[in-house]
Amino acid sequence: MDATTLGAWMATGLTLFIFSFLYKDNPLFKLAEHLYVGVSVGYHIVKIFDSVVVNLIYKPIVEQEEIALLIPVAIGLLMLTRYLPKAAWMSRYAFAFIVGVGSGLAIPRTISAFILKQVEDTVRPLLSMAGGDGLTFSMNLLNPASNLNAIIILIGVSSVLFYFFFSIEHSGPGKVVARTGIVFLMIAFGAAFGYTVMARMSLLIGRLTDLIEFSDASYGHPTLWLLIVTVAALFLLARRRQQEPPEAH
Amino acid sequence: MTLSERMLKIDRRIIFLVIGLCTLLPLLYPVGLPIKISPEVRSIYEYIESLPERSVFLLSIDFDPASKPELHPQAIALLRHAFRKNLRVVAMTLWVSGTGMADQLLTQVAQEMGKEDGKDYVFLGWSSGGTAVIISMGQDLYKAFPSDYGGKATKGIPVLEGVQSLKDVAYAISLGAGNPGVEAWYVFGKDKYKFELGGGCTGVIAPGLYPLLRSGQINGLIGGLRGAAEYESLVGQKGRAVAGMDAQSATHFAIIVLVAICNLFYFSLRQQQGRSRQS
Numbered sequence: 001m002d003a004t005t006l007g008a009w010m011a012t013g014l015t016l017f018i019f020s021f022l023y024k025d026n027p028l029f030k031l032a033e034h035l036y037v038g039v040s041v042g043y044h045i046v047k048i049f050d051s052v053v054v055n056l057i058y059k060p061i062v063e064q065e066e067i068a069l070l071i072p073v074a075i076g077l078l079m080l081t082r083y084l085p086k087a088a089w090m091s092r093y094a095f096a097f098i099v100g101v102g103s104g105l106a107i108p109r110t111i112s113a114f115i116l117k118q119v120e121d122t123v124r125p126l127l128s129m130a131g132g133d134g135l136t137f138s139m140n141l142l143n144p145a146s147n148l149n150a151i152i153i154l155i156g157v158s159s160v161l162f163y164f165f166f167s168i169e170h171s172g173p174g175k176v177v178a179r180t181g182i183v184f185l186m187i188a189f190g191a192a193f194g195y196t197v198m199a200r201m202s203l204l205i206g207r208l209t210d211l212i213e214f215s216d217a218s219y220g221h222p223t224l225w226l227l228i229v230t231v232a233a234l235f236l237l238a239r240r241r242q243q244e245p246p247e248a249h
Numbered sequence: 250m251t252l253s254e255r256m257l258k259i260d261r262r263i264i265f266l267v268i269g270l271c272t273l274l275p276l277l278y279p280v281g282l283p284i285k286i287s288p289e290v291r292s293i294y295e296y297i298e299s300l301p302e303r304s305v306f307l308l309s310i311d312f313d314p315a316s317k318p319e320l321h322p323q324a325i326a327l328l329r330h331a332f333r334k335n336l337r338v339v340a341m342t343l344w345v346s347g348t349g350m351a352d353q354l355l356t357q358v359a360q361e362m363g364k365e366d367g368k369d370y371v372f373l374g375w376s377s378g379g380t381a382v383i384i385s386m387g388q389d390l391y392k393a394f395p396s397d398y399g400g401k402a403t404k405g406i407p408v409l410e411g412v413q414s415l416k417d418v419a420y421a422i423s424l425g426a427g428n429p430g431v432e433a434w435y436v437f438g439k440d441k442y443k444f445e446l447g448g449g450c451t452g453v454i455a456p457g458l459y460p461l462l463r464s465g466q467i468n469g470l471i472g473g474l475r476g477a478a479e480y481e482s483l484v485g486q487k488g489r490a491v492a493g494m495d496a497q498s499a500t501h502f503a504i505i506v507l508v509a510i511c512n513l514f515y516f517s518l519r520q521q522q523g524r525s526r527q528s
Contacts, residue, residue: 022265040346047345052377055396105384105437113436113466121464144463192456195473199319199452201500202474204272205493206318212276 001220008214012222015207016230026237028230122157124150156184253518257511264507271503275495282498284491289462290479293447293469296420297330304419305412306336309434310354312426313346316451320424322477322490323449324354327422330484332362337408338370339418341394343382343429348375352398367401371408374398379429383437387415415442424449424471431458435466449476 001009017032057073060066078094081087126147127135138146162174163181170178215223300306308327312320331338338359342351355372364370373394376382385393390412391404403409411417421444423434431448439446445468450458452473462470471480474497477490 023262043349044345047348047375048377051345051375055400056377060395105381109436109440113432113440117464117466118460121460188456195452195455197504198475198497198501199473201268201272201497202319202452202493204268204500205276205474205496206489208269208272208276208496209318209489209493212273 005219008219009222009226011210012214013226013229015211016223016226019207020230020234023234026234028233122153124153126150126154155180160184251518251521253514253521256514257518267503267507268500271499272496275499276492279492279495282495284478284482284494286479286483287476289470289472290476291469291483293327293422293471294330294480294483296445296447296468297327297334297336300334300336300419302335304336305417306331306338307415307418307421308338308340309421309423309425310340310342310347310351311344311423311430312451313344314350316426317350318489318493319451319474319477320426320449321350321354322474322488323424323471323480324351325358325488326477326480326484326486326490327424327449327471328355328358329362329486330480332358332364332369333484335369336419338364339373339408339412340370341373342375343379343433344426345375345377348398366399368407371403371406372398373403380433380437383415383429383434384441387438387442390414415444418444420445420447422447422449425454426451427454430454431467431470432461435461439466447471 014032014035017028020026021029057069061069061073075094075097078090081090124145127137128147129135137148139148140146141148143149159177159181161181163170163178163185168174211223215221297306308324308331310320310324328338328340338355340351340355342348352372352374355370356366359366359370366372374397376385376393378385382393390409394403396402397406415421415438421434421438423431423446425431425434425448431446431450431454434446434448438444446466447469448458448461448467449471450473452475455470455472455476458467458470458472461467471477474490474493478494481488481491
């Protein structure tokens, strides 16, 4: 059995074991779940060791004599002092460094990217200049840059912001604005949920496509055989549970 | 028990079965429903088309096998397009768990298109630091990745000739399944080092990226399996994404019908309960 065929059998078996949860929680599902966690952690450890310790620390320091790298290594090692109660205070210097550098890098960039640029995009002109024809108003809903969409976005942003402004009671005209904000929020949540459903169905399509591919004779029909094994195992487990005496309360 | 009560208490496994069948049958017997190309996907295609030969195209494969069904077809279609245009492909990942998969997919498409490692493409692999890697690449690409995935020193690799930092990249695309992904590439990459950026993402995060698209912060967006199917159609090499579109449409239709039926039974039950209270 070559590596591809073995991989096909493993992928098929683990997919079916995970799908068996749709029937009910069972030991096959638990086996696949624990294997996933174990393999994932092992893979992370090996890859991080190889990429960081070997390629970014050991090789540059030993082979290329980049001694300056000992400074970040020392700061990193300070993190490990958390395991020594008497020296745990030293790890605060490493955390302070990470928080300081991280905030310094992230705050200005995030403000620029997500606040200033988005505000700039929200306050687009409600009327456009079109050559010598003067001011025009485009009504095309399908064009994101149209004037009508600029108005809709302006109303949406203002009403949602008002909905989250709790210093004024939402009554009278304020109630209308807040309700408009709720409508915009619901549309946004609906779009997000629709996309989420699409994404989850795509994952199902991916697994089923693999199961169909692995049902081929060139792999030895793993889908068929392992489906039989899974169903039989579930049946036997269900029978054994029925035969067990009821638990005493 | 009335019909409405029985239907609202239906075993959820029956619904799983319906959804499963609606997905499986179109995969076994495809109909070939038409795929309409959206402007956000077309703009990425057209931008790559407009690039001169041997331009540097950076593909950041920021996902792991958990998002493979959605993003793997996007990566394959983009790589086929880039190789066909004879661009210099620099691939990397910000997700350590996606390293092996990224290497496998790049090697597979490169072999299919007859491209040579080191001359036409390079896989830099993964480097620690998340978003800090992007900043580091912006200053000096060779400091962020002293060696490629195979352990070969990046300095002197022919495909990276004339490339010193992100400023030398003609076009970058991040295929992101979360953070770090498209947003990180904009915030720490494009906004600072001024290169053109496109994005590909899973369906879950697509709505959150549309504001970046509208404001021009990214020049295009490939969203989920549907986006991948659109790109496959544009490239003219239909693959897994196009094959999955019938199943996607069928499941969406089934979900809409189930939601409608459920609401129908819910309101019918409420009406019945109201009537019984009155009598």
